[in-house]
Amino acid sequence: MMILTGRTIVSAIRPPYPYGPEFVGQFMFALRLCWLPLAISTVAFGYEAPGLQAINFLVLFGAPDRLGGFFVLASIREFAPFVDAIVLAGVAGTAITADLGARKIREELDALEVLGVDPIKNLVVPRFVALMLVTGLFDVYALLLGVLGGVIATLVNNEPLGPFWATFFNNASTTDLWGSVVKTTMFGAIIAIVCCYKGMTASGGAEGVGRAVNQAVVIAFLAIFAFNYVFTQVLLATHPQLTTIAR
Amino acid sequence: MNELVEVPRDWLDSMGDVVRFGARVVGRVAGLQVLRYTGETLRQAGILIVSSTLVIWGLVFIIGLQCGIEGAYFNQSVGTPAYSGVFAAWCDLRELVPLCFGYMMAAKVGTGIVAELGSMRISDEIDALEVMGISGITFLCATRLLAALVVLPFVYLCSIGAGFLASYLAVVQQIGDVSSGGFFLIFWQFQNPPDVLFSLIKAMAMAVLVVLVGCYYGYNASGGPVGVGTATAKSMVINIVGVHLISMLGTQIFWGNNPRAPIGG
Numbered sequence: 418m419m420i421l422t423g424r425t426i427v428s429a430i431r432p433p434y435p436y437g438p439e440f441v442g443q444f445m446f447a448l449r450l451c452w453l454p455l456a457i458s459t460v461a462f463g464y465e466a467p468g469l470q471a472i473n474f475l476v477l478f479g480a481p482d483r484l485g486g487f488f489v490l491a492s493i494r495e496f497a498p499f500v501d502a503i504v505l506a507g508v509a510g511t512a513i514t515a516d517l518g519a520r521k522i523r524e525e526l527d528a529l530e531v532l533g534v535d536p537i538k539n540l541v542v543p544r545f546v547a548l549m550l551v552t553g554l555f556d557v558y559a560l561l562l563g564v565l566g567g568v569i570a571t572l573v574n575n576e577p578l579g580p581f582w583a584t585f586f587n588n589a590s591t592t593d594l595w596g597s598v599v600k601t602t603m604f605g606a607i608i609a610i611v612c613c614y615k616g617m618t619a620s621g622g623a624e625g626v627g628r629a630v631n632q633a634v635v636i637a638f639l640a641i642f643a644f645n646y647v648f649t650q651v652l653l654a655t656h657p658q659l660t661t662i663a664r
Numbered sequence: 665m666n667e668l669v670e671v672p673r674d675w676l677d678s679m680g681d682v683v684r685f686g687a688r689v690v691g692r693v694a695g696l697q698v699l700r701y702t703g704e705t706l707r708q709a710g711i712l713i714v715s716s717t718l719v720i721w722g723l724v725f726i727i728g729l730q731c732g733i734e735g736a737y738f739n740q741s742v743g744t745p746a747y748s749g750v751f752a753a754w755c756d757l758r759e760l761v762p763l764c765f766g767y768m769m770a771a772k773v774g775t776g777i778v779a780e781l782g783s784m785r786i787s788d789e790i791d792a793l794e795v796m797g798i799s800g801i802t803f804l805c806a807t808r809l810l811a812a813l814v815v816l817p818f819v820y821l822c823s824i825g826a827g828f829l830a831s832y833l834a835v836v837q838q839i840g841d842v843s844s845g846g847f848f849l850i851f852w853q854f855q856n857p858p859d860v861l862f863s864l865i866k867a868m869a870m871a872v873l874v875v876l877v878g879c880y881y882g883y884n885a886s887g888g889p890v891g892v893g894t895a896t897a898k899s900m901v902i903n904i905v906g907v908h909l910i911s912m913l914g915t916q917i918f919w920g921n922n923p924r925a926p927i928g929g
Binding site for chain 1: 776780889895909
């Protein structure tokens with residue numbers, strides 16, 4: 418997988434660049450497949466975990482207005498990126514593995530190589546770049562919709578929205594935002610590499626493709642979570658000002 | 665625009681079929697027809713234990729670490745580092761452990777079932793079963809559902825343990841703002857047996873959904889090796905959305921009106 422990563426990056430940078438149309442196609446494909454699952458998942462998640470549970474907790478302290486500050490921490494830094502990555506891995510990543518696996522089984526990849534077409538440059542690189550971009554951009558929507566979930570939770574508890582926004586914007590920092598977007602872009606890269614690798618090494622007929630999808634999604638989930646932990650820890654440790662909640 | 669609406673319309677189409685199929689499978693389990701194949705059920709249970717438990721525990725462990733550091737930093741910022749246990753207890757037990765369990769069930773067990781049943785369907789093995797007078801739905805799907813219901817409660821309870829251990833490591837050993845005793849005092853005060861039961865109900869609802877969706881897409885796969893891959897990918901979409909919705913409804917029902925905390929009114 419590491420070798421595939423290296424070769425993908427090198428061949429993405431080195432001219433010629435024949436992968437433009439395929440890139441646009443993959444981009445639209447991921448967009449079309451993922452938008453609705455992502456919207457439903459992030460609103461549901463924002464409403465239940467950081468929304469309901471946290472507001473229950475804060476109401477006990479008589480400080481439901483702090484929910485906004487909590488949302489910066491929970492939604493922007495943590496959960497929006499991770500729901501985003503789970504949806505992308507589960508929906509777009511599995512589709513990529515199924516697609517490439519089918520081509521491998523039907524020996525289309527070998528045929529491409531015989532024709533002198535480099536499968537990495539023409540198949541992997543566009544998917545890699547497209548998935549990185551889509552995951553990064555979807556993160557912004559995931560943030561907005563996650564916060565929408567928090568707004569619904571606030572309204573359900575009959576709390577005014579003004580203090581929510583006030584603490585939200587007091588605590589929101591650019592570092593959090595770029596941290597979130599950079600993190601999801603890296604998630605996209607992980608998903609693309611794992612799924613392309615598993616698709617291109619599928620073997621063993623009908624069951625092989627299914628098993629490749631299975632392994633791809635399991636490895637992608639574990640890799641995402643492990644990377645997420647390391648990234649959050651590094652971000653929090655190197656930017657201590659993030660951990661103070663403003664009033 | 666039409667292309668954007670295509671996906672949801674596709675869902676609605678298949679949703680009714682999934683429900684009908686799921687009802688049939690549940691009927692076979694509830695009607696005890698599945699007991700004719702106890703051996704197969706036990707074999708499926710064994711496969712579940714051997715192949716899936718470690719991965720599930722691993723994922724839950726990582727999410728426990730995550731809950732731990734977020735909780736410790738959040739409580740530091742409001743000036744109550746001693747209360748990190750609350751965040752860990754709620755985040756682990758109520759929200760993220762069930763959710764991660766659902767994710768990993770979908771990824772490991774759900775897609776595994778689709779791949780297995782799908783390839784059986786493609787190579788006409790299911791038809792062969794029916795010719796031999798064995799009902800495919802009972803023998804393949806109902807046994808898997810029963811195996812999941814038998815094994816998964818225990819797997820899930822252990823994975824709660826893995827999550828708690830990870831949170832403890834992150835909060836007490838790694839960040840170290842609170843002593844071990846102080847952490848556990850708060851930690852155990854803010855949860856009680858009904859909470860565990862609610863969390864278990866949530867996780868089992870997800871598990872049943874994942875197994876049924878996996879069986880549906882595998883049992884009805886068509887179109888050669890490509891079809892199996894596509895069916896696997898499609899099942900993931902339904903599973904992810906379903907897991908989130910179940911989680912949200914569960915939280916709303918169990919904890920929406922009553923935080924079940926030992927302070928306040």
